[in-house]
Amino acid sequence: MGNTLRYGDVDPGTFAGSMAEEIEQAFNRLLDHPLPTADSKETRDRRRLFVAIAEGVIRHLDENGPALKVVFDDVPIPGTFNAHVEVEASA
Numbered sequence: 001m002g003n004t005l006r007y008g009d010v011d012p013g014t015f016a017g018s019m020a021e022e023i024e025q026a027f028n029r030l031l032d033h034p035l036p037t038a039d040s041k042e043t044r045d046r047r048r049l050f051v052a053i054a055e056g057v058i059r060h061l062d063e064n065g066p067a068l069k070v071v072f073d074d075v076p077i078p079g080t081f082n083a084h085v086e087v088e089a090s091a
Contacts, residue, residue, distance in 0.1 A: 024046075
């Protein structure tokens with residue numbers, strides 16, 4: 001697991017390990033017959049949709065960071081702690 005959210009691209013080298021690949025894998029688990037993953041025009045066209053979804057999700061998280069709540073459990077010293085969320089994103 002990395003420390004950067006990667007939405008990926010249709011190129012196989014940047015698709016691997018990306019959020020778009022996770023979306024494709026989740027989609028294939030829902031199907032009776034998984035879609036082919038060989039590097040073809042059909043696969044790249046389908047992956048454009050997954051990349052667009054992943055990019056939209058990551059950009060939305062980045063632009064709406066204050067909406068994310070970070071909760072600290074089992075804090076050894078009672079008190080108020082401030083925290084924020086930063087999103088590192090790349091293709």
